[in-house]
Amino acid sequence: MDLNHEEKERALDFRLLFSVILNFGITITEILGGIFSNSLALLSDAIHNLNDTTAILISYIARVLSKKKRDSKRTYGYKRVETLAAFVNTEILMVIAVYLLIEGINKLSNPSIIQGNIMLIVAFIGLAGNLATAYLLHSGSKTNLNVRATFVHILSDTFSSIFVIIGAFLIIYQKLYIVDAIFTLMISGYIFVESVPLLKNTVNILLQGTPTDIEIEKIKAKLEKFDFVKDVHHIHIWTTDGKDKYMEAHIRLQESLDQNNYDLDNCIDKLNKVLKEDFEIDHTTLQFEKNRCLEGEKVT
Numbered sequence: 501m502d503l504n505h506e507e508k509e510r511a512l513d514f515r516l517l518f519s520v521i522l523n524f525g526i527t528i529t530e531i532l533g534g535i536f537s538n539s540l541a542l543l544s545d546a547i548h549n550l551n552d553t554t555a556i557l558i559s560y561i562a563r564v565l566s567k568k569k570r571d572s573k574r575t576y577g578y579k580r581v582e583t584l585a586a587f588v589n590t591e592i593l594m595v596i597a598v599y600l601l602i603e604g605i606n607k608l609s610n611p612s613i614i615q616g617n618i619m620l621i622v623a624f625i626g627l628a629g630n631l632a633t634a635y636l637l638h639s640g641s642k643t644n645l646n647v648r649a650t651f652v653h654i655l656s657d658t659f660s661s662i663f664v665i666i667g668a669f670l671i672i673y674q675k676l677y678i679v680d681a682i683f684t685l686m687i688s689g690y691i692f693v694e695s696v697p698l699l700k701n702t703v704n705i706l707l708q709g710t711p712t713d714i715e716i717e718k719i720k721a722k723l724e725k726f727d728f729v730k731d732v733h734h735i736h737i738w739t740t741d742g743k744d745k746y747m748e749a750h751i752r753l754q755e756s757l758d759q760n761n762y763d764l765d766n767c768i769d770k771l772n773k774v775l776k777e778d779f780e781i782d783h784t785t786l787q788f789e790k791n792r793c794l795e796g797e798k799v800t
Contacts, residue, residue: 512647515636516560519654523553526629533622537615540607541667541680544600544687545626545660551596552633552653555589559650579741580706586648587702590695593653597691604684614680616672623668627661630654652694660687701742708738711745714779722774723751728767730754733793737781747775748785750793764788 527549534543562585570577634654641651663683670676701712710716716735723732734750751771768786775781 512640513560513563515640516556516563516647516650519556519633519636520553520560522629522633523549523556523654526626527553530622530626533618533625537618537622538612539614539619539664539668539680540603541660541664541684541687542619542622544603544684545623545657545664547596547599549626549630549657551589551592552650552657554592555650555653556633558585558589559647561585563647576740579744583702583705583741586698587706589650589653590699590702593656593691594695594699597688597695600684600688600691604681604688607681607684608678611677611681614671614677616668620665620668620672623661623664627658627665630658630661634658648698652698656687656691656694659690663687705739705742708736710737711739711742714745719747719775719779722778723749723771726767726770728754729771744783745779745781746783746785747781748787750787750789752789752793755790 527546530542530546530549534540534546559582562582565578565581568574568578634651637647637651637654640647642648660683663686667679667683670679703709704712714737716737719737720732720735723729730752732749732751735747736749737745737747739745751767767788771786772784775784
């Protein structure tokens with residue numbers, strides 16, 4: 501790991517920790533504001549923000565654990581802790597979305613008087629805090645799945661704060677108390693829609709599924725173009741954290757060539773070069789064989 505990369509990682513850790521403190525303050529403010537204003541939308545935003553705070557804290561802890569060096573019990577290291585954290589965060593987010601949906605429907609049929617001025621002030625405070633947190637985490641969300649899950653939390657809460665502000669204006673000037681319930685339902689729907697792709701991605705990683713940007717048939721065809729390869733089979737490709745990709749496969753060598761003259765190290769280098777440059781696969785285990793898997797032509 502180069503120095504510049506280490507500095508970026510430390511900076512991201514600091515941003516995550518600072519975001520925990522910032523969002524906890526926002527959460528307390530919104531809970532008090534929701535209680536005094538009688539706004540479900542504001543309380544919904546507060547609950548959502550509390551989950552954001554927990555999500556960021558989990559992300560920070562996961563990043564610390566993920567940097568532990570691999571050992572005899574964790575031969576792949578602890579990188580998957582971040583993926584597990586992303587999965588837990590997303591699950592919590594979806595549960596909250598369901599809760600907000602139920603509460604929003606209940607309040608839709610029984611709207612109550614809301615203190616719009618308090619609601620508006622607190623919503624602006626929440627929006628400012630969410631925008632600041634989103635700015636802090638934006639760069640890290642592009643390269644880290646765990647931070648990406650946390651960033652989606654914050655982004656969804658930013659939009660919910662905007663909804664609450666719009667609702668507060670409508671309540672203050674139009675006395676449309678029902679918009680509090682309507683915007684609560686909108687916040688719930690947005691959270692759910694944003695969570696589904698993240699959940700699918702994390703589940704695929706935890707189940708050691710093939711990364712979404714990988715097509716096994718293309719890899720098989722590419723490797724079988726080498727003159728020393730008869731076929732490639734028993735291919736397994738997975739990722740531990742959404743970035744590092746691993747592959748294992750059986751390589752059946754051509755029988756027509758003189759097996760004794762194979763430079764096996766050179767063969768491995770050629771195969772790995774293609775896998776790295778064309779498919780971004782850095783970690784491979786390639787098993788060479790002659791007649792051990794005669795069914796190799798039929799399976800991948």
